[in-house]
Amino acid sequence: MSIQQFSNISSNNFEQCVKCTVCTVYCPVTAVNPLYPGPKQAGPDGERYRLKRSDFYNEALKYCLNCKRCEVACPSGVRIGDIIQQAHMNYSHGSAGVRDRMLAHTDLMGGIATRLSPTVNGILRLTPVKLAMDLTLGIDRHRTFPAYTPRKFTTWFRRHALKRQDRFTRRVTYFHGCYVNYNFPRLGKDLVKLLNACGIGVDLMKDEKCCGVARIANRLIKQATDAAKVNLREIRAAVASGNDVIATSSTCIMTMRDEYPHLLGLDNADVRDHIMTATRYLYRLVENGDIKLVFKPDYLRRIAYHTPCHMAKLGWSVYSIELLKLIPGVELSVLDVNCCGIAGTYGFKKENYRYSQAIGKTLFDSIAQVNPDIVATDCETCKWQIEMSIPYRVSNPISILADALDVEATRAANNI
Template structure:
């Protein structure tokens, strides 16, 4: 019982007043008539499930865990946490009454096993895999066999992982008197190491070195989303121990550049997995908040004007954590920027959610207002702090997407 969600077990779901505001704000409920909404899936469903866990319903897997229901809730009910915990409690080994492991469960495992897949592919096989999974016949086969949408564009694997690149920089980083710890996450390590390169470049310009924990695991976001409780617990426990040791060796701040990784480490290890995440809770800062604090303390690198029109897309988890204000402030410090803040709508991909054949149409329908506004904005680039949002926007629009730290690195004088 120690690993069960406080949100579902302490009776906080009873604070729900059945106002249905959460359902009004739910992007899935708007796009998919088969989803009854977060009120029924969360607090209402929890009342039933507490009487009989067998009453778990498969429609819970339609939830994207975007947390917009929690932002909207006037009673402070952690609705997304309740749904996530219900999925974890009832889906290990397959959805209810699934019997033998289904092809789609194999797909869920592959999509969730980011360290396993990235470690197999990054560097030695990246070029080959990138070409193969882009072939239409291969996409069709994957959709017919395991249910990965043939219409989805896959993110490319890097030919050199961020950890491999960092090993060559480690001696240089150790020379700085001030240090931070960087939780780089899977997407930076295996798909977008250039994002990590940019962070190191910016911090080095500020006379700050970067340390990484080479034994850190995937934060667990895709594992929780797909109901792999045991593996999620294993990864989270390992990360907590790793960073406990890292902070004893080198006290300092832990920085994350992924909004979903940051939210998972700081909140969901506790709220959803029921673990003591104190090493993250008290030491973790999202990169933009850390940089703004440094800038305000007088440690700001010299920046050149970029003369660009940018459209900023708000990641759902960053909005839930209240961190958007720091990224917007960071962007405002770059000279020559004309910033358009897009309406804060979900883009629809929700990590692995939008890769699934049964969710693809809903995913794109959710994101359609975002895509339309981007195309009409006249922007040079779209900016967002979330890697999966980046994949979704680049696939669904004509615009290139940058992370704020990459933009800041371009502005270094």
């Protein structure tokens, strides 16, 4: 009697697909863009053919957001999103153009723009400039680039925070990412305030590169791999010194934990458990009784929590939600998991803009229905998309916790 195949050949479980199409139900793109073949067809179904002949590759795979919602829904553990991204990386003939390179190098662009921030911010908001970028580069004219900060987070940290970190014996390494450094240092400052109040010192990496998510999405694989190698070296150094590595962006964390090994082939098994979102790190300390958080009784807000797709993939929204629930004056609603549609650089591209907004509509409607004071979410690009599309303010849970924190009482509770 012949025995069925009992172990996998692939590393992405593609042979486990039973063609149930559950993934399609949860794909944000399928319902709005008929050019996209859908996760089942683009993923395991198409892979059968591509393994035989690479010219079965279909350029329409570029419409995949890499949100991984198909993977979260799959009952058979097929890494559908990875299969699609790998195909995109391995078989696509087009190379990244000027626009994609610009969008992908968030750290290089940010480094230049922060130096010229008043000028750059002003220029990027001018209608003729938006029109010109739309026509020449293909960056949609309806988009507004997030404002660049005049002073980078790292500059602030060196001048105003570095010295006081020496007081703490318990330390953690903060991967600030491009967004906090070049656009929104306040989030980094909030994290430092929160951690310091609990008696935890913050270290930065000596050399931090962009996590690489935008480079991977724009098929700049060599550049992504080079950056990832530097980050992994720094992460290993941090872990060796006894630190965990945390970030305030769920996407940076998902990329460094999962995309490095799955898409870039960089083994991170030795340090992967030490890479986590700031809310997971904090929740664990609170749960174990290692730190205490005391909140202002008069911080009263109605908050709607939106789960970013990559947070859903990590499975960690529960940490952010449980922390927000600790604030006594917060009335929290957890929104159904729906993609906001921007997917990092995807939504900035002219060819994707209308799909991006159509995808986001379900989320926008659900926020309007709750009508909260603040939308909480762990992803910066979700924040841009929601704030660009509907009149609600969006904050990272870390900023909300920092706002609500009674610093003096927290310091006292932690014997600082």
